[in-house]
Amino acid sequence: xxxxxHQLWIARFALTQGLILxxxxxxxxxxxxxxxxxxxxxxxTYGGRLVRWPVRALVDALRGIPVLVLILAxxxxxxxxxxxxxxxxxxxxxxxLFSGAHMAEIVRGALSAIPTGQIDAGKALGLxxxxxxxxxxxxxxxxxxxxxxxxxxAELVKTSTLLSVIGTGELLFRTQEVIGRNFMTLxxxxxxxxxxFLINFAIEQAGRVIDRRLAAR
Amino acid sequence: MGYSFNFGxxxxxxxxxxxxxxxxxxxxxxxxxxGTVLGLAAAFAAEAGGVRRKLVAVYxxxxxxxxxxxxxxxxxFGLPQWGLRFxxxxxxxxxxxxxxxxxxxxxxxxGLSGVPKGVIDAGRAMGLKRLPLLWRIVLPIMxxxxxxxxxxxxxxxxxxxxxxxxxxxPELTYEARKLNAETFRVAEAWATASVLYLATCLLIxxxxxxxxxxxxxx
Numbered sequence: 001x002x003x004x005x006h007q008l009w010i011a012r013f014a015l016t017q018g019l020i021l022x023x024x025x026x027x028x029x030x031x032x033x034x035x036x037x038x039x040x041x042x043x044x045t046y047g048g049r050l051v052r053w054p055v056r057a058l059v060d061a062l063r064g065i066p067v068l069v070l071i072l073a074x075x076x077x078x079x080x081x082x083x084x085x086x087x088x089x090x091x092x093x094x095x096x097l098f099s100g101a102h103m104a105e106i107v108r109g110a111l112s113a114i115p116t117g118q119i120d121a122g123k124a125l126g127l128x129x130x131x132x133x134x135x136x137x138x139x140x141x142x143x144x145x146x147x148x149x150x151x152x153x154a155e156l157v158k159t160s161t162l163l164s165v166i167g168t169g170e171l172l173f174r175t176q177e178v179i180g181r182n183f184m185t186l187x188x189x190x191x192x193x194x195x196x197f198l199i200n201f202a203i204e205q206a207g208r209v210i211d212r213r214l215a216a217r
Numbered sequence: 218m219g220y221s222f223n224f225g226x227x228x229x230x231x232x233x234x235x236x237x238x239x240x241x242x243x244x245x246x247x248x249x250x251x252g253t254v255l256g257l258a259a260a261f262a263a264e265a266g267g268v269r270r271k272l273v274a275v276y277x278x279x280x281x282x283x284x285x286x287x288x289x290x291x292x293x294f295g296l297p298q299w300g301l302r303f304x305x306x307x308x309x310x311x312x313x314x315x316x317x318x319x320x321x322x323x324x325x326x327x328g329l330s331g332v333p334k335g336v337i338d339a340g341r342a343m344g345l346k347r348l349p350l351l352w353r354i355v356l357p358i359m360x361x362x363x364x365x366x367x368x369x370x371x372x373x374x375x376x377x378x379x380x381x382x383x384x385x386x387p388e389l390t391y392e393a394r395k396l397n398a399e400t401f402r403v404a405e406a407w408a409t410a411s412v413l414y415l416a417t418c419l420l421i422x423x424x425x426x427x428x429x430x431x432x433x434x435x
Binding site: 061064065066067068069072073076077080154157158159161162164165172176179185186189190192193196197200201204 | 278279281282283284285286287288290291294295296297298299376377378379380382383390393394397403404407410411414415418419
């Protein structure tokens with residue numbers, strides 16, 4: 001144990017850097033994914049055939065292949081196409097596409113649960129399409145989406161570990177480097193697992209509090 | 218720098234790709250089978266309340282909040298340090314099974330709460346003992362309730378088997394990566410892997426819809 005603590009102390013900067021990158025990757029990809037998801041969800045719910053079908057195909061394709069395949073494909077294909085992105089950048093693209101596709105489906109579900117009468121009412125009040133969306137539909141959809149959205153956030157923290165495979169220096173990658181030096185496999189994988197657990201547990205608990213707040217209203 | 222597609226490279230190894238796909242399906246099935254046993258046991262244990270319920274809550278929370286890749290690496294590289302040494306396949310199945318067990322526990326608990334109380338009372342009134350009541354009445358209704366969720370769990374487990382590539386299990390993702398590295402047929406390798414995964418997922422989903430129609434809801 002003392003040995004482990006000593007090694008942990010030596011590895012403190014590497015692991016902290018990894019932890020920060022993990023949090024940053026998750027945060028950026030959930031924000032990008034949410035924006036993509038709202039656009040995709042609106043296209044799926046209100047778009048005409050010409051918009052809806054390509055978006056549907058894209059969303060289904062992104063949801064139907066494993067994230068690891070998506071990450072590797074984006075990483076290798078971009079490099080191959082002569083676009084020089086770093087591992088972090090192509091990883092972010094892959095994660096954002098992945099979360100965007102899932103969010104699009106969630107947003108579509110929420111939007112289609114809102115009665116169409118509300119859109120008619122908005123029109124009758126003389127609101128523009130954009131204002132109907134921003135003032136009438138979005139606030140209601142946001143409340144429905146909140147619990148799933150938080151869950152997606154926790155899911156993304158877990159998924160970001162896959163970026164270690166393409167050499168992104170996030171927490172799992174840093175952990176592997178540390179293990180490569182001191183061979184304390186069990187301890188350091190256990191430690192990384194515990195850190196991920198704590199992050200996601202915190203997100204889960206925060207989600208519960210928000211759920212209760214929303215339900216109380 | 219022009220690039221001309223050459224799917225001949227893929228075609229020459231299509232058997233390896235299909236075997237990889239089959240291995241992925243087999244891994245997912247094995248994990249689902251073990252995970253189902255774990256999930257059922259945990260769901261019924263939670264029903265009993267008290268300490269057992271708390272233990273189940275800890276199990277579910279622990280494995281749902283830890284990344285699968287960390288669990289896989291922990292089992293394959295970490296556990297041997299305690300003298301628990303498994304092969305690649307066994308390690309991966311074990312990791313995926315305990316991981317899926319946590320998700321399946323929630324699935325089964327939801328299914329269990331969907332079994333109408335009246336049916337259980339009716340069974341008791343007919344003089345059924347605890348075990349026959351569970352086996353012949355509660356379990357069938359519950360499993361039917363869970364069918365859609367079990368199906369989506371299987372699809373996501375199948376997709377998760379791609380992580381086995383990280384510990385060099387020769388499944389589809391591993392083969393695609395290998396082809397990518399050996400021949401630089403980047404586009405072909407990833408297009409093939411993606412299409413095979415996608416087609417398989419769609420097929421499973423279609424089979425599931427068929428099963429749901431075949432066994433109408435109670």
